[in-house]
Amino acid sequence: MSGAVQADVPTTFAEPPPLTRKPRRIERLAEFALRVVALTSIAAIVLILVFVAREALPVLTSEIVQREVSPRMMVAPITQADGSSDFVWQPVSDVPKYNIVPLVLGSLKVTLIALLIAGPFSIAAAVYVSEFARRRQREIIKPVIELLAGIPSVVIGFFALIVLASWVQQTFGTEHRLNALVAGIGLSLAVCPLIFTVSEDALRAVPDSYRAAALALGSDRFQVITRIVLPAAMPGILASFVLGFGRAIGETMIVVLASGNAALVSSSIGLSTRTITATIAQELGEVVVGSPHYHVLFALGALLFLSTFVLNFMGERVIHGLRRKLGMA
């Protein structure tokens, strides 16, 4: 109901009677200025796309760049002298190798670890806060978990580097001290508040009439939660994962500090890993502007931008759709 009321404000009430008074010039000027400033966000998105793409495109178009690297070389395995083929990211060597497969796999590996850890905990916490916690409890727990989101990622990365890494190595006996698992756990701390908040919103958006009806029909609360509330909120929970995925794959400082940054292709989570974001962060400062390496790093940035853009777009759409569906019910 509140949504409908709020949507009606400008059309029904906010317009001054047009017959009696013409809007003064300053009024129109103010509205115009606000409209122009509001366009900033559209401009920002467009400019980001254009300027990252502009520096990335030479990978596809420039002959000078293509002498050193082609899109095919960025994904196809490189055949070594001994006949074996391998994916190698080695931009600073006599024959630079720009194979992005190890980086993409590294990013995916770390992100999946983060989601596998953060997902269950965050959703369980969301269920607890929305279904079990008393009001007082909820009003404390929610802001505190939101505070976790306020910790700068470089601080979480630092914590992972100094404390978590030693703990992981002692507990699991990992081969490298800094590895995909450490980075994944660090990332899970950053993703957890996001998944929690979005899931909790989705759970709370399920109308109480659903719960009351199920209870009235004789279900117990376990059944209400697992068969009524969770299924109804499922799109929102899935969306929280999609958003969490986008957040995790774009996170930079935690993985730079905690992953060890060796571009290995391996399924082991105990080995050092290099992600797309960490590669850009560590290498862009040292490349010659306009060199093939520079353009490849921008191409990685463009890839990152496009994938998070699609993920966020999907996530937001699902949340929006869910809100409307449950709002109408």
Added chain:
Amino acid sequence: MNGTTLELRRGPSAHAPELILKGTTAAATAIILLMLAVILIDIIIGGTKVLSWEFVSAAPTEGMTKGGIFPAIFGTVAMTLLMTVAAVPAGVATAVFLTEYAPARSKLARVIRVCIANLAGVPSIVFGLFGLGFFISTIGSAIDRGLYDGRLVYGKPSLIWASLTLAILTLPVVVVATEEALRAVPRELRDASLALGATKLQTVTRVVMPEALGGVLTGSILAISRGAGEVAPIMFTGAAYFLPFLPSHLNDQFMNLSYHVYVLATQSPDVDRTKPLLYGTVLVLLLLTFLLNLIAVLIRAKTRARLRAEA
């Protein structure tokens, strides 16, 4: 009576799953809160050992293994101030346009909202690439060509470019918080103001905005806190590893707390010797961002409570 029938239906066996669910979800919540506590306690214990007046007021010495972090604090404050000056007015104006001026089913408003949601999701490292490609290589270079005969003045990493990059990054934070606050202003206030003959602009500036000031404040604080903690967007656009002087011009490079943490943690030849300094820097950074966040969360909780009370 209702209660008794429910009790009967539940029985002891039906009760167990609920208790197990409650127990496990409570445990998960506790573990998340515990992790937060562990991080904070570790940093507070490690950081307070080195925190002193000298630490926050002196410059680093002896290859960053001794001395303080004053230049980094100064740089962070200067950067966030510039960022706020750019981001807050733009963010507030956007929010006012969206809630007060845009028609209910405006296509433009929808596009703007989608852009803001997506802007909030752009990875911070991409902002760094963007700042380099747009502000430094394009705008900065154009200024140099046009005003300085091609001398390198603005076409390089600078305080202003890092701040503007962060301003774009934090814009969604300001917009979302302000919009929330504007929506919490009761419609009756607007109606009353308009009915008394006030124009729309007068209503917005003198009735709605004062009511929504808390939200504007929340948004600004959250933006500052977010901006102060970012590293990736500024590492190519203005932050410096070490500078013997404080930034005094918009085109100077600057030291920064978050970047200082990154540098000390990755580029120092001897991490064990820099570790105490690292802890101290992290604690100062955390105090700054965390206190700001705490304030914002408290203001926001109040706004939300009012919103709920009026709904």
